[in-house]
Amino acid sequence: MTTSPTAPFENPRAARVWRLFGDGRMVLMIALALFVFLTVLYPLFQVVWRSFIVEGSLSLANYEAVFLRASNFVAVWNSLWVSVIATAISVVIGTLGAFVVMRTDIPWKGALSLLFVLPFAIPPLFSAMGWVQLAGPVGLISQGWRAMFGPGPVPWNIYSATGIIFVLGVSNYPLVFLTVAGALQRVDPTLEEAARTAGVGTGRIMRDITLPLVKPAIYGGGLLAFVSSIDNFGIPAVLGMRAQFYVLTTRIYEALTVPNMPLATAMSVLLVGVALVAMVGFRRAEGGRSQYAVIGGKSTTPGIIKLGRAKPWVVAAIVLTILIVVVAPLFALVLTSFLRFWGAPLTWEFLTTRHYEAIFNTPAARRGILNSLLLAAGAATILVFTTALISWLNIKGRVRGAGTLDAIGLIPFALPGSVIGVAMILAWSNPPVGPALYGTIWILLLAYIMRYMAFGLQTSRATLTQIHDSLEEAAMASGASRMRTVRDITLPLLRPGLVAGWILIYISAFNELTVSVLIWTSGSETIGVWIFLMQDSGFTGRAAALAVLTLPVILILYLLMRWYARLEERRQKRQG
Amino acid sequence: MNSSSGAVTVQGLAKQFGALRAIDTVDFSIAQGEFFTLLGPSGCGKTTTLRCVAGLESADTGRIEIDGKPVFDSATGLDLPANERAIGMVFQSYAVWPHMNVAENIGYPLKVRGVAGTQIAARVEEVLKLLDMAGLGGRMPSQLSGGQQQRVALGRALAIEPRVLLLDEPLSNLDAKLRELMRAELKLIQRRAGLPILYVTHDQVEALSMSDRIAVMSAGRIHHLAAPEEIYDRPATRFVLDFVGAVNYLPCTVAGHEGGRMRLDVGGGTLEIAAPERLPAAADLTVAIRPEDLELAATGADDAPRARITLRGFVGEGFEYRLELGGQSLRARTEKTVVFEEGAEVVLTARRGVLVDAAAGLDSAVAAA
Ligand SMILES: Nc1ncnc2c1ncn2[C@@H]1O[C@H](COP(=O)(O)OP(=O)(O)O)[C@@H](O)[C@H]1O
Ligand SMILES: [Mg+2]
Numbered sequence: 001m002t003t004s005p006t007a008p009f010e011n012p013r014a015a016r017v018w019r020l021f022g023d024g025r026m027v028l029m030i031a032l033a034l035f036v037f038l039t040v041l042y043p044l045f046q047v048v049w050r051s052f053i054v055e056g057s058l059s060l061a062n063y064e065a066v067f068l069r070a071s072n073f074v075a076v077w078n079s080l081w082v083s084v085i086a087t088a089i090s091v092v093i094g095t096l097g098a099f100v101v102m103r104t105d106i107p108w109k110g111a112l113s114l115l116f117v118l119p120f121a122i123p124p125l126f127s128a129m130g131w132v133q134l135a136g137p138v139g140l141i142s143q144g145w146r147a148m149f150g151p152g153p154v155p156w157n158i159y160s161a162t163g164i165i166f167v168l169g170v171s172n173y174p175l176v177f178l179t180v181a182g183a184l185q186r187v188d189p190t191l192e193e194a195a196r197t198a199g200v201g202t203g204r205i206m207r208d209i210t211l212p213l214v215k216p217a218i219y220g221g222g223l224l225a226f227v228s229s230i231d232n233f234g235i236p237a238v239l240g241m242r243a244q245f246y247v248l249t250t251r252i253y254e255a256l257t258v259p260n261m262p263l264a265t266a267m268s269v270l271l272v273g274v275a276l277v278a279m280v281g282f283r284r285a286e287g288g289r290s291q292y293a294v295i296g297g298k299s300t301t302p303g304i305i306k307l308g309r310a311k312p313w314v315v316a317a318i319v320l321t322i323l324i325v326v327v328a329p330l331f332a333l334v335l336t337s338f339l340r341f342w343g344a345p346l347t348w349e350f351l352t353t354r355h356y357e358a359i360f361n362t363p364a365a366r367r368g369i370l371n372s373l374l375l376a377a378g379a380a381t382i383l384v385f386t387t388a389l390i391s392w393l394n395i396k397g398r399v400r401g402a403g404t405l406d407a408i409g410l411i412p413f414a415l416p417g418s419v420i421g422v423a424m425i426l427a428w429s430n431p432p433v434g435p436a437l438y439g440t441i442w443i444l445l446l447a448y449i450m451r452y453m454a455f456g457l458q459t460s461r462a463t464l465t466q467i468h469d470s471l472e473e474a475a476m477a478s479g480a481s482r483m484r485t486v487r488d489i490t491l492p493l494l495r496p497g498l499v500a501g502w503i504l505i506y507i508s509a510f511n512e513l514t515v516s517v518l519i520w521t522s523g524s525e526t527i528g529v530w531i532f533l534m535q536d537s538g539f540t541g542r543a544a545a546l547a548v549l550t551l552p553v554i555l556i557l558y559l560l561m562r563w564y565a566r567l568e569e570r571r572q573k574r575q576g
Numbered sequence: 577m578n579s580s581s582g583a584v585t586v587q588g589l590a591k592q593f594g595a596l597r598a599i600d601t602v603d604f605s606i607a608q609g610e611f612f613t614l615l616g617p618s619g620c621g622k623t624t625t626l627r628c629v630a631g632l633e634s635a636d637t638g639r640i641e642i643d644g645k646p647v648f649d650s651a652t653g654l655d656l657p658a659n660e661r662a663i664g665m666v667f668q669s670y671a672v673w674p675h676m677n678v679a680e681n682i683g684y685p686l687k688v689r690g691v692a693g694t695q696i697a698a699r700v701e702e703v704l705k706l707l708d709m710a711g712l713g714g715r716m717p718s719q720l721s722g723g724q725q726q727r728v729a730l731g732r733a734l735a736i737e738p739r740v741l742l743l744d745e746p747l748s749n750l751d752a753k754l755r756e757l758m759r760a761e762l763k764l765i766q767r768r769a770g771l772p773i774l775y776v777t778h779d780q781v782e783a784l785s786m787s788d789r790i791a792v793m794s795a796g797r798i799h800h801l802a803a804p805e806e807i808y809d810r811p812a813t814r815f816v817l818d819f820v821g822a823v824n825y826l827p828c829t830v831a832g833h834e835g836g837r838m839r840l841d842v843g844g845g846t847l848e849i850a851a852p853e854r855l856p857a858a859a860d861l862t863v864a865i866r867p868e869d870l871e872l873a874a875t876g877a878d879d880a881p882r883a884r885i886t887l888r889g890f891v892g893e894g895f896e897y898r899l900e901l902g903g904q905s906l907r908a909r910t911e912k913t914v915v916f917e918e919g920a921e922v923v924l925t926a927r928r929g930v931l932v933d934a935a936a937g938l939d940s941a942v943a944a945a
Pocket of ligand 1: 597
């Protein structure tokens with residue numbers, strides 16, 4: 001029934017290559033290698049190469065320029081320490097939240113977890129604006145403080161490193177929450193039950209059994225939060241530049257507005273080094289892949305811990321966190337969008353809709369919304385499929401070289417967005433072959449693909465390592481070819497992971513600002529770029545209004561996708 | 577189908593993982609319709625051997641034929657992938673696909689071979705009936721018990737009437753009752769289908785009760801390949817003797833030898849067993865006696881050893897005794913009719929025994945009358 005292509009080779013290595021081609025793995029590998037080369041390697045090469053070029057010849061002058069100015073060092077240092085502290089905050093909130101939501105009997109679980117991860121969907125720029133409007137010099141809290149304690153300056157300053165750290169921390173914890181919650185869901189409950197039967201209490205089980213099991217996920221989420229902090233532009237731009245507190249992203253933005261392209265390029269290369277060191281450190285701590293093997297081929301349901309008398313307190317803590325972190329800044333944002341000017345008293349005569357009218361009369365704002373929607377969908381769809389295939393070749397297909405593709409695809413993860421922005425300008429302003437994409441919307445699509453490739457690789461890798469090898473082998477033994485197995489078994493099993501990856505990439509790309517603010521041109525503006533430009537030039541009301549208009553779009557999409565992900569989960573659990 | 581050729585032939589198979597020799601030159605051949613078992617402790621290379629036959633692992637050297645057709649040959653670089661070997665396989669973890677229902681799982685091997693939908697449905701019905709799972713085709717795997725998941729895995733392997741059925745410890749995750757039931761069922765299904773089976777297990781009871789022939793493996797090598805009775809009664813090596821079935825070891829010296837019988841001094845008395853063809857040279861010997869081969873009696877010959885009963889346990893079909901003989905603990909199994917109280921003194925005789933040369937390992941294995 002099967003015609004067997006007998007390998008006509010004496011040499012075992014030649015036979016192996018024949019097999020790889022025969023079942024399609026090699027063809028796939030070559031196509032994906034080309035994709036990774038164009039989207040990651042070539043732009044990266046451009047940054048490194050051009051940083052050594054001054055007026056057409058090789059030179060170190062660009063680096064000298066970077067080192068000669070102390071302010072550039074300060075920016076690197078600021079980026080690092082601010083991100084480390086912010087990440088610590090994210091890890092604590094995210095991990096605690098994940099344990100409570102996934103492993104205890106708190107009520108309204110679905111709604112609470114949905115609200116808890118909401119900051120994930122809110123652009124950091126919006127949070128920064130919201131917090132300025134809450135705690136800024138004439139913000140709501142500051143007004144309240146003065147009303148109570150008399151006029152004069154308030155004892156805090158949102159335009160500071162502390163302000164940046166706080167807003168970064170509360171913006172990024174959902175990254176930790178989502179990763180840890182996913183891992184908790186997949187931990188084999190019998191591992192915990194074994195400890196319980198050995199007489200170990202609930203708290204101790206969490207600490208001694210569950211926590212070590214999900215440790216790779218905590219590190220993974222922490223890494224996401226760290227990278228997200230180090231390359232964030234919106235928060236330090238809104239909260240830091242006014243106070244002359246610069247981090248790398250804001251410093252490069254400045255260098256490009258001058259514009260000093262060579263300086264920006266050289267700074268970018270240094271930044272790559274710094275970020276790579278941080279990433280290697282995290283990878284070390286994360287440990288080997290064997291730590292992930294918690295799920296088998298058998299279906300199980302996770303165990304739940306009863307909180308007992310502590311329940312109301314835990315619920316109160318979660319609700320309070322949601323109120324402070326999610327509701328308050330959004331409320332401030334909405335309020336500002338309806339105020340005649342920022343800091344105006346909250347009375348009827350100062351309310352207005354003129355900011356909204358201004359937006360509807362601006363074609364560029366409408367264009368920005370459409371661009372953002374399409375770019376995010378395009379990047380997410382392309383990435384989810386390409387990265388799933390790369391991970392598959394690497395982990396299950398065992399094709400030599402796929403590991404290299406995976407490693408290259410992960411590099412942009414360690415690259416602050418500013419570097420990617422500079423790389424895009426260098427790579428596509430005047431490429432050796434093909435069209436000059438700089439100045440068109442396509443450069444943004446390429447930038448988002450490069451920027452979020454690692455997101456796709458990470459999610460698909462995590463899901464794939466959870467799929468027991470025997471599930472694929474059973475299909476091979478049943479007579480399915482390699483590619484058929486991927487289609488019928490691997491991709492369907494991967495689907496929840498793919499959907500999760502798609503959401504992650506879509507929302508990240510939709511809210512992208514760091515890269516976009518460097519490479520946008522008239523006609524290819526995005527929502528984020530527009531809002532930032534408004535906020536930066538003092539049109540606080542207009543910026544807030546467009547943010548408020550954008551929020552329902554983001555939230556509806558976000559809810560739709562969450563709903564789909566849940567539907568998918570349920571379908572897999574009990575279809576039939 | 578060529579009935580003169582074996583269902584599976586494995587020649588000179590070897591496989592290393594880094595420095596570890598997982599399989600160290602394994603040869604065997606399975607006849608058509610034969611139930612063939614690889615038996616051995618965990619880590620001895622059973623799964624690796626099975627996976628090489630399946631095409632899920634590539635051996636370093638050797639040759640494998642299935643149904644007279646070569647599927648692997650290190651000399652020519654031939655290595656057919658699993659999907660071109662027309663096998664059926666049951667994994668230890670079952671590997672039932674969680675996103676497909678029972679019918680889809682079982683029908684999948686037919687679907688990938690392009691069989692028409694109505695035919696698939698008919699065959700799936702047939703297989704479900706065979707597995708005693710009729711009407712459960714619409715269930716999802718997560719709604720099934722362990723035993724049912726196991727049967728789905730088996731059904732999936734049987735769906736295409738494979739050339740050989742490969743089973744990797746398929747019963748190890750089941751409870752005792754179900755395991756016993758499935759043991760018989762598996763054997764019946766195999767008989768009915770006339771299917772050759774390559775079965776992997778570390779459970780000697782399973783191996784002994786189901787197999788036509790057993791290959792006992794240790795550290796990547798086959799120590800003894802024979803029918804179950806032969807493996808049990810005349811083990812080829814000390815390892816096989818030790819691994820298959822329970823056994824008592826008694827240090828002894830030869831006390832006499834005449835007419836095909838020999839008397840052994842075990843300290844505290846002599847036991848008589850059939851003499852081996854070749855008498856051991858060494859003076860320090862050990863006799864190995866299975867618990868059911870020790871006979872207990874209230875009285876007996878003057879020079880027979882006398883032991884004290886320390887423990888008696890009822891095991892359904894008889895009694896299991898613990899005895900003490902000169903400071904050593906022995907096990908004996910008797911029928912229900914042989915009843916002794918704990919603390920009583922009994923006279924021992926051996927129905928059967930195997931002489932083990934303490935220095936050279938196992939020397940000979942002889943059944944006594
Ligand atoms: N993929 C692998 N990589 C490295 N070592 C392996 C691999 N598979 C099996 N081994 C090793 O080979 C030996 C034999 O394994 P296996 O065939 O699974 O034993 P068994 O099934 O008899 O328990 C073991 O020591 C095991 O650790
Ligand atoms: Mg095994």
